[in-house]
Amino acid sequence: MEDYSGSFEVKQEMITLSSNVVHHLLGAQILHQKLEKEIAHLEKDQLNFLKNFLFEQLQSSTFSVPTIHKLCSSASLIAVVLCLDDWSTLIADIVKFMGVNLTQLQNGLILLGSIA
Numbered sequence: 001m002e003d004y005s006g007s008f009e010v011k012q013e014m015i016t017l018s019s020n021v022v023h024h025l026l027g028a029q030i031l032h033q034k035l036e037k038e039i040a041h042l043e044k045d046q047l048n049f050l051k052n053f054l055f056e057q058l059q060s061s062t063f064s065v066p067t068i069h070k071l072c073s074s075a076s077l078i079a080v081v082l083c084l085d086d087w088s089t090l091i092a093d094i095v096k097f098m099g100v101n102l103t104q105l106q107n108g109l110i111l112l113g114s115i116a
Helices: 009-016 021-041 044-057 065-082 090-098 102-115
Strands: none
Touching (some): 009 021, 021 065, 044 065, 090 102
């Protein structure tokens, strides 16, 4: 089996370390495409790490709407894989996330739309 450890780092850095809106969107797009292709090969701890990373990013109001949508799409891919066995509190966690502030409410609604 191929080693996927660290294979998502560059995408995460494009999203978090750059202040450039284009870098954010490009990083989110690449992350989403990589997840679509490789999600079946990722270990549960890698998926949980990415889930936590994505939720951390979705707390921010500094991203463009297209970037938020891509981040939510990535989180929804992970949610679908983890929800049956490893994330039984998915909906409760999203509702709790949405209750923090307006940004998280808006991003949580986008996330729920991506999951549905």
